Amino acid sequence: MTRVRVRAPGKINLFLGVGSIDGDGYHALSTVFQAVSLYEDVIATPSDDFTLSVSGVDDPSTVPLDDRNLALRAAKVLAAATGHDGGVHLEIRKSVPVAGGMGGGSADAAAALVACNELWRTGLSHDRLHELGARLGADVPFALAGGTAVGTGRGDVLTPALARGRYEWVLITDDEGLSTPAVYRAFDVVRAESGARLADDPLDPFEVPPSFFEALLTGDPEQFAPCLRNQLEAGSFRLRPSLEDTIEAGVAAGALAGIVSGSGPTIALLCADARAADRIAERMRARDCTVRRAYGPVRGAHIVESDA
Template structure:
């Protein structure tokens, strides 16, 4: 394989929200069956890849420098090394990550970094892997990474990494309320398991696969935010609110401000408020800002990781 000599490659990848997230019981391997609908939204991670002898990583855009690891615990670093091994590439890469998606916010920022790193290193090194091969590598890095590669709107099943594109007409406007303090995904899943154990909500032998309800897909196809608002659901929300009771108040504030409905994104703590359109979203954003929150207006669906 011949390797190219681009000096640097800049890739942008989107964060995501889960407009629907169904979680099955925990299996012996520790994983849960998922049925989810991802939507990529206009909040992005930027990754710049430059040639280097070894592998290194710098991060900007985070208040706490210790919040993002710079070693092999970082998904982008692992993505670069995985691609190098698969391509038998002899060199390394210096990755620069400029973050906008909140850390540990349930919006897949680390997964977006990994997807962007795969695309950036593939272009930088000239490995020329087809999209299907990159998808395979992405799925080995984590359930959300393949979606960050593709973007748009998609149904995820299995562990969330088995993707099928979902038709979503038009544009959906969201107001995101970030949180300075992140939530650990394993902690939230553990809390969900504990709540279910207390309630006896699931059978001893949970299903290996789940399905996304038809009304969710119909609402996306219609492009009607009011229909989608009726279908928003997240099985992890109760667990996230248990860990962070303030999230329930944020959801109430958003709906009082004029949002159609709200949901905790993924494992939280980011709250996503669906609005009827851009003007409504701007109004909700303004009211929440007056309440002392730091809301952001985004829209979806948007494309996945791409070179800019």
């Protein structure tokens, strides 16, 4: 086998509740992910060493080509776990915004795990790939799974969520990313200033209101829109107040609701249907916003080309 291409989706956090900080310095999370139709493609080919190339970004310096890159680390983790003694060249074709709160790096890692597992014929199960992915980052297991799922712990313990219908999104991206650790630090400051406890009980799936899942099950975006929630966006707003203005502009343009995706700065605007989303996208472009269209849920990391 000389070439395997795998596609993995970006994500939106439909719900993100932030709990206490554990002994390792991470916040307990209760979140609901939805995989959306912005994809990363990873092409794996045999190599004596572990190498990487990236396309699809305006500024290549924003994507590391060394062990800071999750995809390269994923390949090395898989090789170590299976005893594979060769390397791989990974060609990453990016479409998910870099440092945009949509899990693009995690999608790369998930795609690399699936691609190398196929290329090297190591035969690991999906569950085993999930375990390896969880070592790399909290969002990697979801990029493997796709669909809609509840994430707990650090977001890496997944439970599929029952969902109906297709949700249409207008995504407002920003050329200047936000650092996830910086957003969490800003969130902690906001929470402390507001008098909320930082050491509250860790969140679990039941912290997501039942009304959220009831609305999700209807498949009706108008019923679901009021349920969108992201506690972490308070940290994003503190670092970049203009994000609040963007959400307000999106709603004024006809969106049902808007939310910061993960740690941001990408804004996800939920729309009534595809025609409404196209219309809102044009209105936001007229405001000089950088706009992408997407829908969800979509499947997780999967092979789209293999010469096996």
